[in-house]
Amino acid sequence: xxxxxxxxxxxxxxxxxxxxxxxxxxxxxxxxxxxxxxxxxxxxxxxxxxxxxxxxxxxxxxxxxxxxxxxxxxxxxxxxxxxxxxxxxxxxxxxxxxxxxxxxxxxxxxxxxxxxxxxxxxxxxxxxxxxxxxxxxxxxxxxxxxxxxxxxxxxxxxxxxxxxxxxxxxxxxxxxxxxxxxxxxxxxxxxxxxxxxxxxxxxxxxxxxxxxxxxxxxxxxxxxxxxxxxxxxxxxxxxxxxxxxxxxx
Amino acid sequence: xxxxxxxxxxxxxxxxxxxxxxxxxxxxxxxxxxxxxxxxxxxxxxxxxxxxxxxxxxxxxxxxxxxxxxxxxxxxxxxxxxxxxxxxxxxxxxxxxxxxxxxxxxxxxxxxxxxxxxxxxxxxxxxxxxxxxxxxxxxxxxxxxxxxxxxxxxxxxxxxxxxxxxxxxxxxxx
Numbered sequence: 001x002x003x004x005x006x007x008x009x010x011x012x013x014x015x016x017x018x019x020x021x022x023x024x025x026x027x028x029x030x031x032x033x034x035x036x037x038x039x040x041x042x043x044x045x046x047x048x049x050x051x052x053x054x055x056x057x058x059x060x061x062x063x064x065x066x067x068x069x070x071x072x073x074x075x076x077x078x079x080x081x082x083x084x085x086x087x088x089x090x091x092x093x094x095x096x097x098x099x100x101x102x103x104x105x106x107x108x109x110x111x112x113x114x115x116x117x118x119x120x121x122x123x124x125x126x127x128x129x130x131x132x133x134x135x136x137x138x139x140x141x142x143x144x145x146x147x148x149x150x151x152x153x154x155x156x157x158x159x160x161x162x163x164x165x166x167x168x169x170x171x172x173x174x175x176x177x178x179x180x181x182x183x184x185x186x187x188x189x190x191x192x193x194x195x196x197x198x199x200x201x202x203x204x205x206x207x208x209x210x211x212x213x214x215x216x217x218x219x220x221x222x223x224x225x226x227x228x229x230x231x232x233x234x235x236x237x238x239x240x241x242x243x244x245x246x247x248x249x
Numbered sequence: 250x251x252x253x254x255x256x257x258x259x260x261x262x263x264x265x266x267x268x269x270x271x272x273x274x275x276x277x278x279x280x281x282x283x284x285x286x287x288x289x290x291x292x293x294x295x296x297x298x299x300x301x302x303x304x305x306x307x308x309x310x311x312x313x314x315x316x317x318x319x320x321x322x323x324x325x326x327x328x329x330x331x332x333x334x335x336x337x338x339x340x341x342x343x344x345x346x347x348x349x350x351x352x353x354x355x356x357x358x359x360x361x362x363x364x365x366x367x368x369x370x371x372x373x374x375x376x377x378x379x380x381x382x383x384x385x386x387x388x389x390x391x392x393x394x395x396x397x398x399x400x401x402x403x404x405x406x407x408x409x410x411x412x413x414x415x416x417x418x419x420x421x422x423x
Contacts (some may be wrong), residue, residue: 035396035406042398049402050308055341122340129342129422130308132370133397140376 001117005176007061008079009186010120012174012222014054014110015080018070020101022237023045023088032091036233040094045207046130050123057119070135071241075231076224081169085221085230095145096159099138100200104170106135107195108186116184131245146207153208166214169179171196175223266292266300269328273320276313277401281355283321287347290338294375299332300325305343308402308423345422357385361404361417368421378421384409385416 024044031037055066063069083101088094109131112124145152171193174180181188197213204211220226269393271284283289283304291303302321318335325333345364348356353363362385368378379394389411396406397420404417 035398038396038400038406039398042402045312046308046310049308049312053309082300117293119340122342126309126339126342129370130310130402136370136373136376138398198368 001185002176002179003061005056005174005179005183006185007063007115008174008176009180010054010058010061012079014051014058014069015078016084016101016105017047017051017054019078019080019233020084020097022233023084023086024094024098026088027091027109028093036091036141040098043098043134043137046134050127053123053126057123067241071238073234075226075234078224078226078230078234079222080230081166081172081221082218082227083163083166083169085227085233086163087229087233088168090155091160092145092155092159092186093162093175095138095141096156096163098134100163100167101170102131102134102138104167104192104196104199105131107192107199111187111192111195114184115186142203143207146209151181156207157209160204160211164211165215166218168193169219169221170235172219172222205221262294263292265328266302266325266330269324270302270321270329273317273324274367276316276320278356278359278361280359281352283317285349285352285355287341287345287349288317288410290341291389295332295334298330299334300330301334301336303336303338305341305347306337306339307343307345309339311402343422345419348419356419361419362407364419364421369423370421371423378406379407379418382407382418384412384414386414387412 021044024040024047027040028037028044029041051070052066058069059065083097086093086097088097109124109127112120113128115121115124120169142156146156171189173189177188180186193216201211201213267284270289271282273283275283275286286307288304288307288364289302290305293301295301302325304317304321318337321335322333323356325335327367337389346366348363356363365378365382370378376394377395379397380392381390381393382392383390384392387409389409391410393410393422394405394407395415399406399417403420403422406415407418408415
């Protein structure tokens with residue numbers, strides 16, 4: 001198995017989980033309902049925990065340990081998608097981003113269950129149930145709120161309009177896509193994107209939203225082209241570690 | 250040739266390891282042990298007098314894993330094993346049907362409804378499977394799920410309209 005393409009894939013998967021997990025954790029203490037505060041905290045912990053599993057896999061393949069990978073890399077070295085790094089100062093942004101992103105995770109990890117790389121296949125099986133609780137939550141909240149007041153419907157529409165153009169990046173192709181496909185590690189990103197669209201479009205339609213499937217743009221996160229939002233987030237996330245990188249915790 | 254003595258030695262070894270791991274409580278639910286949660290996957294001898302123990306984490310992001318590992322190591326040393334290696338196996342998925350009957354009873358005694366054996370989150374089309382579960386205090390099913398997430402990754406939040414108490418449930422994991 002080609003190690004360069006595998007590592008590139010796992011960095012992308014891990015960075016996606018870590019960055020979105022950190023963004024979810026920013027809602028702790030600020031949720032509009034206690035139950036939503038708890039939900040985002042729990043989802044955040046799941047995601048950061050899953051990222052740690054993936055960083056540990058990279059470490060077993062010769063990369064530095066998880067702390068070094070997470071707390072010392074600069075933004076341009078991260079391979080997460082832009083959708084994950086966007087700040088979500090309003091609850092509707094956080095919820096719609098959670099829905100769009102987690103539906104993509106469900107598709108990606110369902111595909112990885114049959115990966116020829118045994119660790120990824122095993123982890124995908126382990127993560128499946130955890131991710132399912134996330135998507136069930138996203139769907140439940142989105143369907144409930146979109147059936148609510150005119151204000152609720154409008155806010156969700158605004159959030160969807162803002163985030164939809166970044167969803168192309170959820171399935172940004174790896175530079176090694178041909179190798180990954182040939183070695184049956186993961187399906188091509190166009191295939192995964194099509195599966196995601198087949199899942200989210202009908203659900204959004206039922207909620208009364210009709211985004212344009214051809215208007216998915218914004219790629220570049222996978223090759224280190226990030227928004228100005230990422231570095232401040234990483235700096236804040238690494239603040240305690242960087243007070244004394246040599247400290248034993 | 251397997252002698253009777255060899256079998257007895259092996260049984261004693263397993264019994265000693267099991268007793269040690271039955272004494273390790275879940276850090277958040279002190280009356281339920283690692284053993285009864287079904288977290289012990291495999292125990293193998295290590296060198297002459299040691300043990301290699303593989304545990305399954307309930308959820309990938311469980312923050313108690315380091316504490317659990319240290320506690321399990323201490324318990325196995327105390328039981329006379331040396332050297333001791335305790336590792337988490339992430340390649341075999343933990344499922345909540347591994348919880349023993351004693352574990353289920355102790356969860357209930359602590360106020361946490363044990364997971365429904367028939368529930369399968371992987372095929373669930375909604376969170377409805379978490380509604381109308383049995384209250385651990387009064388056994389009523391006039392209960393409502395408040396959130397599929399709770400104070401720990403493995404627990405959901407519920408309310409009982411019969412005895413008017415909030416309670417938690419151990420989430421079905423498949």
